[in-house]
Amino acid sequence: MQVPARFEYEKATSVPHALALLERYGPDARVVAGGHSLIPMMKLRLAQPEALIDINDLRELAHLRVEGGELAVGALVRHAELLASPLVAEHFAILIDAERVIADPVVRNRGTVGGSLCQADPSEDLAAAFAALKADAVVTGPGGSRTVPLRGFHQGPYETVVEPGELLAELRVPVRHGAGSAYEKVERRVGDWPVAAAGALILIEDGLITEAGIGLTAVSAPGFTAPEAEDYLIGREPVDAVFAEAGRRAAAVCNPHADQRGPADYKRHLAGELTRRALRKAARRAAED
Amino acid sequence: MTTSTPMGFGRMHRKEDARFIRGRGQYVDDVQLPGMLHGAILRSPHAHARILSVDTSAAEALPGVKAVITGETLAGLGLAWMPTLSKDVQAVLATDKVRFQGQEVAFVVAEDRYIARDALELIEVDYEPLPSVIDARTALAEAAPVIRDDLDGKKDNHIFDWEAGDRAHTEAIFERAEVRVSQDMLYPRVHPAPLETCGALADFDKVTGKLTVWCPTQAPHAHRTLYAMVAGLPEHKIRVISPDIGGGFGGKVGIYPGYVCAIVGSIVTGKPVKWMEDRSENLMSTAFARDYHMTGEIAATQDGRVQAIRVKVLADHGAFNGTAQPTKFPAGFFHVFSGSYDIETAHCEVTGVYSNKAPGGVAYACSFRITEAVYLVERLMDVLAYELGMDPAELRMKNLLRADQFPYTSPTGWEYDSGDYPRTLALAMEMAGYDKLRAEQAERRANGDRRLMGIGLSFFTEAVGAGPRKHMDILGLGMADGAELRVHPTGKAVLRVSCQSQGQGHETTFAQIVAEELGISPDDVDVVHGDTDQTPFGLGTYGSRSTPVSGAAAAMVTRKVRDRAKLVASAMLEVAPDDLEWTKGRWSVKGDPKHGATIQEIALASHGAVELPEGVEGHLDATCVYNPPNLTYPFGAYICVVDVDPDTGQVDVRRFIAVDDCGVRINPMIVEGQIHGGLADGIGMALMQLMAFDEDGNHLGASFMDYLLPTAVECPSWELGETVTPSPHHPIGAKGVGESATVGSPAAVVNAVLDALKPYGIRHADMPLTPSNVWRAIQGRPIRTDLAIT
Numbered sequence A: 001m002q003v004p005a006r007f008e009y010e011k012a013t014s015v016p017h018a019l020a021l022l023e024r025y026g027p028d029a030r031v032v033a034g035g036h037s038l039i040p041m042m043k044l045r046l047a048q049p050e051a052l053i054d055i056n057d058l059r060e061l062a063h064l065r066v067e068g069g070e071l072a073v074g075a076l077v078r079h080a081e082l083l084a085s086p087l088v089a090e091h092f093a094i095l096i097d098a099e100r101v102i103a104d105p106v107v108r109n110r111g112t113v114g115g116s117l118c119q120a121d122p123s124e125d126l127a128a129a130f131a132a133l134k135a136d137a138v139v140t141g142p143g144g145s146r147t148v149p150l151r152g153f154h155q156g157p158y159e160t161v162v163e164p165g166e167l168l169a170e171l172r173v174p175v176r177h178g179a180g181s182a183y184e185k186v187e188r189r190v191g192d193w194p195v196a197a198a199g200a201l202i203l204i205e206d207g208l209i210t211e212a213g214i215g216l217t218a219v220s221a222p223g224f225t226a227p228e229a230e231d232y233l234i235g236r237e238p239v240d241a242v243f244a245e246a247g248r249r250a251a252a253v254c255n256p257h258a259d260q261r262g263p264a265d266y267k268r269h270l271a272g273e274l275t276r277r278a279l280r281k282a283a284r285r286a287a288e289d
Numbered sequence B: 001m002t003t004s005t006p007m008g009f010g011r012m013h014r015k016e017d018a019r020f021i022r023g024r025g026q027y028v029d030d031v032q033l034p035g036m037l038h039g040a041i042l043r044s045p046h047a048h049a050r051i052l053s054v055d056t057s058a059a060e061a062l063p064g065v066k067a068v069i070t071g072e073t074l075a076g077l078g079l080a081w082m083p084t085l086s087k088d089v090q091a092v093l094a095t096d097k098v099r100f101q102g103q104e105v106a107f108v109v110a111e112d113r114y115i116a117r118d119a120l121e122l123i124e125v126d127y128e129p130l131p132s133v134i135d136a137r138t139a140l141a142e143a144a145p146v147i148r149d150d151l152d153g154k155k156d157n158h159i160f161d162w163e164a165g166d167r168a169h170t171e172a173i174f175e176r177a178e179v180r181v182s183q184d185m186l187y188p189r190v191h192p193a194p195l196e197t198c199g200a201l202a203d204f205d206k207v208t209g210k211l212t213v214w215c216p217t218q219a220p221h222a223h224r225t226l227y228a229m230v231a232g233l234p235e236h237k238i239r240v241i242s243p244d245i246g247g248g249f250g251g252k253v254g255i256y257p258g259y260v261c262a263i264v265g266s267i268v269t270g271k272p273v274k275w276m277e278d279r280s281e282n283l284m285s286t287a288f289a290r291d292y293h294m295t296g297e298i299a300a301t302q303d304g305r306v307q308a309i310r311v312k313v314l315a316d317h318g319a320f321n322g323t324a325q326p327t328k329f330p331a332g333f334f335h336v337f338s339g340s341y342d343i344e345t346a347h348c349e350v351t352g353v354y355s356n357k358a359p360g361g362v363a364y365a366c367s368f369r370i371t372e373a374v375y376l377v378e379r380l381m382d383v384l385a386y387e388l389g390m391d392p393a394e395l396r397m398k399n400l401l402r403a404d405q406f407p408y409t410s411p412t413g414w415e416y417d418s419g420d421y422p423r424t425l426a427l428a429m430e431m432a433g434y435d436k437l438r439a440e441q442a443e444r445r446a447n448g449d450r451r452l453m454g455i456g457l458s459f460f461t462e463a464v465g466a467g468p469r470k471h472m473d474i475l476g477l478g479m480a481d482g483a484e485l486r487v488h489p490t491g492k493a494v495l496r497v498s499c500q501s502q503g504q505g506h507e508t509t510f511a512q513i514v515a516e517e518l519g520i521s522p523d524d525v526d527v528v529h530g531d532t533d534q535t536p537f538g539l540g541t542y543g544s545r546s547t548p549v550s551g552a553a554a555a556m557v558t559r560k561v562r563d564r565a566k567l568v569a570s571a572m573l574e575v576a577p578d579d580l581e582w583t584k585g586r587w588s589v590k591g592d593p594k595h596g597a598t599i600q601e602i603a604l605a606s607h608g609a610v611e612l613p614e615g616v617e618g619h620l621d622a623t624c625v626y627n628p629p630n631l632t633y634p635f636g637a638y639i640c641v642v643d644v645d646p647d648t649g650q651v652d653v654r655r656f657i658a659v660d661d662c663g664v665r666i667n668p669m670i671v672e673g674q675i676h677g678g679l680a681d682g683i684g685m686a687l688m689q690l691m692a693f694d695e696d697g698n699h700l701g702a703s704f705m706d707y708l709l710p711t712a713v714e715c716p717s718w719e720l721g722e723t724v725t726p727s728p729h730h731p732i733g734a735k736g737v738g739e740s741a742t743v744g745s746p747a748a749v750v751n752a753v754l755d756a757l758k759p760y761g762i763r764h765a766d767m768p769l770t771p772s773n774v775w776r777a778i779q780g781r782p783i784r785t786d787l788a789i790t
C-alpha cells in the first residue's frame, strides 16, 4: 500500500479562512480540492506538503452560472457537474466533449475544474478546452482578486501564476451566440490522459469565419494554443482545405516529446489531424445552431 | 438465466458471490492480529549496480521502527538467497549487487505502515551503477556485462538451450517446400496485474514453534513444503493459509522475497508481521509474463497445405530464472506450437537469457507458455495466407486436424485427447456471418472508405491440467492433487481440496461436482480450500489445473463415498450390494425401486446403530489423490472484427465471436465468465499492455497510468458459442477453461488489425497495437515495442 508522509490537515470554512490558513502554514501548505492529482502524488511521495488546506466546503467556489454574458465556473465545480450541466451543453459543446473523455466517472465525481488547471499537467484536457474558449482565470489572494487570461495562466509544466497564499476562484468564458465548438482527443484507452488532443471554437458570419479559437494539449503548444493558426482562419470559408491548413499550422507550433504514448512526430501529426477534426465539427455545430 | 440450484451440473449463481458483493471477503490485508507489525521493502532504483554499503542506523533510530533487515542480516541466517522454481537462486535481499530496478534491498518492520514507509527514506545505500542488459537481443553479446557473477564461473548471460521436435526432418521438408515464409515477432513482456497485490502476514509463535503464513498463494501446499525445505522449519509446524485471493493468473504461484522477509521479521520481532506490496511494487517485481522474441517459419505447398513449422526463440527470463512451470520444461509447454493443424513435422529451439529485469516469464493465464505458442502459429498462418493470397479461414479449414485423427500425437510428442476442430471453426464462422463480413470489407475497400475494416481469426489448442506426475513435477513435487469428502450424519457434505481459487468459483463448481455424483444439492456441500492444516496435499491452481485435476479428484472421491454408501445401504436394506442400483441421490433394489435409501438416510445410518457390513468401519468419508493420465486439450475458434482509423491509429473492436470447446461444462455461467475475462485480457495484450524499459533499465510500465488494463469500453459485447467434445480420460469429461480465452484471443485481435492494414502492404506488426504503433506501422517504420519510444 502506498502511504503519504506526515502532514497537517485543516478544513477551511470560507475563502478568507482558506487564505488565512495558507498564510499561517506558508509555502509548504497546499490546497486540496478533489484530491485526485494531489493525493496520488503524496502517496508516491512526489509531493510532501506539510499541511493540506481542504477547500471542499467552500460553496462560494462551486457556482456554475451565466452572468453578464459570461459563463462563470467556480474552481470547485466538479468534472461531473460540468458534464451534466444543461447550461454548459447549450453554449459550450467543447466542454462536454472534453469532460466525457477526462478520466473516469469516479475521478470526475470528485475532481474539480480548479484542481485540474492548478495541477498544470502538460497533458491536461481542460487547459486546452478553456484555451480554445479564450477564458479568463480569476485568482484571489490576501490583496484581493486579479484576472489572468487562461492562455497566460500556465507558466510551464506543473506551474501556474497562482502564488503561494493565493487561490484560483473561478473561470470566466464569454458566451458567443452562434458559435460552435468541439474537442477531439486520442487516448490509448478510455480514461487515459491524452496522447494528444485539440479543441476548437468557431464563429461564422455570412459564410466566413469571424472568430476562431484553438486549444492543444499534450503536445507542448505554448499557452496550450496556436494563435497563428487562429489568425489564418479569420475571414476564410469554413471548408475542409482551410481546416487542414489550420491543422498544419497548429501542428507547427507544437514541440511534443516522445514517451510511451507515442513518438514526437506522431503527436505532432495528431495535433494537426485533431485540430482539423475539431474545427470541422465545431463549424458543423455552428451551422446547426 | 435460472437462479434455482441444479442438483449437479448447470447454471447457478456463485456461492461465493454473496460475500464478495457484500464486502465480506477476507483477503490477506483484511486479516488483523493482535500486536501485528508492518513491513516495507526498500527497492533498488538501479537496473544493475554494485552495493558498496547499506547504512540502516537512521532508520533504526526512528521511533516505532522495530527491525531493519538487510541482505547481510539474512546471510547470517543462510537466507539471503532462495531457490527458484526453475532450479536457479534468487536474492531475497541483495547482498552483492542489485540486478533489476525494483529489486529488494532492505526490509523495515515498524508499528504501522506509515512509519515503515518513512523509515525506508532513512536507509542509505551506496550504489556503484554498472552497465546493464536491457535489450535481450544483446544479452549474449561478447561485451555484455555479466549479470549473474554470483554463480560459480558464470561468464555470460546464457541460461539454457532447449529444443523439441525433429530438426532433421523439419529441415528436409523446408528445403524442398514450395512456399517458405518467415516472420520475426515479439510477444512482449506483460504482467497479470491482479487487483489484489501480493503480500504476506507471518506469525511465528515462539511457544509452540508454529509458523502461520497468510498469503495469497495459488499453491499453498507447495509453499509449505518449500518453506520447510529452504528454512529448515519442520513441515508440520508450518501452516499456510491462502484466504480469498483477488486474482492470481499465475503471478501468485512462486514465493516472493517479501514473503520470506515477513517470516524472518516475525521470527526476529516475535510479533506477527504483515507486508503488503503496493501497485508499483507488484508491477515492477513480481512475475511478469512472456517476453519471447520469436522467429517463426512455416513451409507449405502452393495450394496451402502446411507441411512443417519451426521457430527460434530468445527468451528473456530477467535477472533470476524464476519461471513457474514443471521443472523439466524450461520453455514450459511452448512446444505445443504446431497448434491445431495437421503438420507433418515441427522443431523449436529456445534460448533463455538473463537480463536486468524482474524475474518471471510464466504467468498471466498462459498455460505454461501456450499463449506464446498459439500466438506464433496463428500469426504464422495469417502471414502464410497473406503470402499465398488465400483467405485465412480457408487456409485454417484446410489444415485443421480432423475428428477422426484423435487421439492425435503431435510432431513434438503431445497426445491430444479429443476434438472436432472443423465443426468448431464452422460454428464460429456461421455465428460471425463470415462471408457477409468479407463482402462488407470488400465493398468498403472498393468504395475507398477511410475507416479500415479487419477480420481476424485464431484457432487454439490448449494443453492443461498437468501432470501426469511421472512427467511433470515442480522441484520434485509431482503434479497431482488430493481431495477429501466428509458426509455428516444429516447428509450434508464438506469437500476439502488442495487447489485454491483466485476467483474461478471453485466453491460453486466443486460443490456441483459432488452434487452431480452424490445426488444432493450443491447448497449442501461446503468446499474448503486454501489452508494447509485443513486440506489434503496437492499442487494447486494454475495452468487451468483445477477442474482437470482437482475436479477429477472431487468426482473420484465422491464416487468412493457413493460406493461406501452402497455397502451401508445393502446392510440397511438387507440385500447384497450387487442387487442395488444407483439413481441420483439414492441406492435402491434392482427391480424394486420403492425399496431403497437416500444418501441422507444412508449417511445417518453410517453414523448410527445399523450393523455395518464388512469393510465399513463407519462414516462414508473418503480421500483420494488424482494423478491425471494425460493433459486435457480444450480448444476453440475465435473471430474478431475491428475498425481502424488510419489517421489516428485507433482500433475499435466491433465484434468478437468465441466458440470454446472445454468438454463438459459444469456451470456454464462460470465458464462464460472465465471466457469473458480472458477475452478482455486478449484485448489488453493485443492493443495496450506492455512493459518496456528505457536504456537505463527504468521500468516504463510501473503504474496503472502506464500499464493499461482494458475496460468495458474497449470490449464489445462478447458473442459466445460452444461445442462439447468430452475428454475421454477425465472422470466427468471436463477440460478446464480458465486460460483458454487469454491464450486464444490475442492472435485474433492482432490478426484482425493486420487484416485491416493489408491495403498498406503490412504483413506484421508487434503487440501492443496502440494508436501510435498502428500509425507507425502505416508509416512503414520498424518498431521495437520492448524498448522506450524515442
Ligand SMILES: Cc1cc2nc3c(=O)[nH]c(=O)nc-3n(C[C@H](O)[C@H](O)[C@H](O)COP(=O)(O)OP(=O)(O)OC[C@H]3O[C@@H](n4cnc5c(N)ncnc54)[C@H](O)[C@@H]3O)c2cc1C
Residues within 6 Å of the ligand: A030, A031, A032, A033, A034, A035, A036, A037, A038, A039, A075, A076, A079, A101, A102, A103, A104, A107, A110, A111, A112, A113, A114, A115, A116, A118, A119, A123, A124, A125, A126, A162, A166, A167, A168, A169, A191, A192, A193, A194
Ligand atoms: C485515474 C485518473 C485519470 C485522469 N485522467 C485525466 C484525463 O484524461 N485528462 C485530464 O485532463 N485529467 C485527468 N486526470 C486528472 C484529473 O482531472 C485531476 O486529477 C483532477 O481533476 C484534479 O482536480 P482535483 O480537484 O482532484 O485537484 P487536487 O488533486 O485536489 O489538486 C491538484 C492541485 O491543484 C491545487 N489546487 C486545487 N484547487 C485549487 C484552487 N482552487 N486554487 C489553487 N490551487 C488549487 C492543489 O493544491 C494541487 O496542487 C486524471 C486523474 C486520475 C486520478
